[in-house]
Amino acid sequence: MPQIVLVDVALPDSILAMLNVQIELRHWPDDAPAEIMRQAVGIFTYGHPRVDDALLDKTPLVRVVSNFGVGVDHIDLAAARRRGIPVGNTPQLVDGATADMTMALLLAVARNLIIGDRFARSPAFTHYDPSLLIGSEVHSATIGIIGMGNIGRQVAKRARAFDMRVLYHNRRRDQQAEAALEATYATLPELLAQSDYVTLNVPLTAETTRLIGREQLALMRPHAFLINAARGAVVDHAALYEALRTKQIAGAALDVTDPEPLPRDHPLLALENLVIAPHLGSATRQTRSAMARMAIDNLLAGLAGQALIHRVA
Helix, strand or coil: CCEEEEECCCCCHHHHCCCCCCEEEEECCCCCCHHHHHHCCEEEECCCCCECHHHHHCCCCCCCEEECCCCCCCECHHHHHHCCCCEECCCCCCHHHHHHHHHHHHHHHHCCHHHHHHHHHCCCCCCCCCCCCCCCCCCCCEEEEECCCHHHHHHHHHHHHCCCEEEEECCCCCHHHHHHHCEEECCHHHHHHHCCEEEECCCCCCCCCCCECHHHHHHCCCCCEEEECCCHHHECHHHHHHHHHCCCCCEEEECCCCCCCCCCCCHHHHCCCEEECCCCCCCCHHHHHHHHHHHHHHHHHHHCCCCCCCECC
16 A cells, blocks of 8 residues: 655656655645545655644654755754654755855846846847946955855855955854855854845744844945845845835845745835845756755655654754
């Protein structure tokens, strides 16, 4: 009899092909009535569904939660621990692709790439004008990296290739990163005040929620840009809107928002000094394939009662 695994959305064929055991996938809540929930032995989170006490109370036989991705802020890890349910994720695999995306966002907003693309396609572009869409240089500028973890270090490596001065802020100083990446530790206020580009590369925790609000944005330079490739809730969106609308800062680029996606009438969407991507940080063929393999391996290991390839809780 197939083992029942709950999944929040339909999985792509490439991931389904990796499930080489008898598993019956059921979507919750649409395709998983109470009786199915009680029979489920695993949960596979592909999007960002909420996995908490309310769900786990309905699934008493679940023995593994496997997350497609690194961030697990949508999973109540304490609730899983109380039940002895291992939770797996896919760390390190996303580091390079997410750092690439951080730099892509930075370059796009600094050099007016999105506005320029729209203009170049429009009827208004009839001749070259060297005074149009003057941007900001990236090479030799100062980048402030908030979160010098695996992704932050990859961002620093890329920044050094642009001859950028690298500042970083962490809960703890990372002297190894300082030596290897020629990075300089700064307090958060110091980093915000000195950086031309501020990148957010932190996990979403109680400490990082709304880490960047009105007070922090007020410390940034008028010509500075904010880039968020972390989680949307790290930034106070109302404060960001005001800072962008009033040109308190020059611009921002977001790969993530809160909520995600933003309501279609959200005021941020009307701003030209903002670039928004639909959460593409790890969206490369190579990275997503590796993430799928690890997430499936975590799931199958948990179902078999074996140690997960990578366990976060």
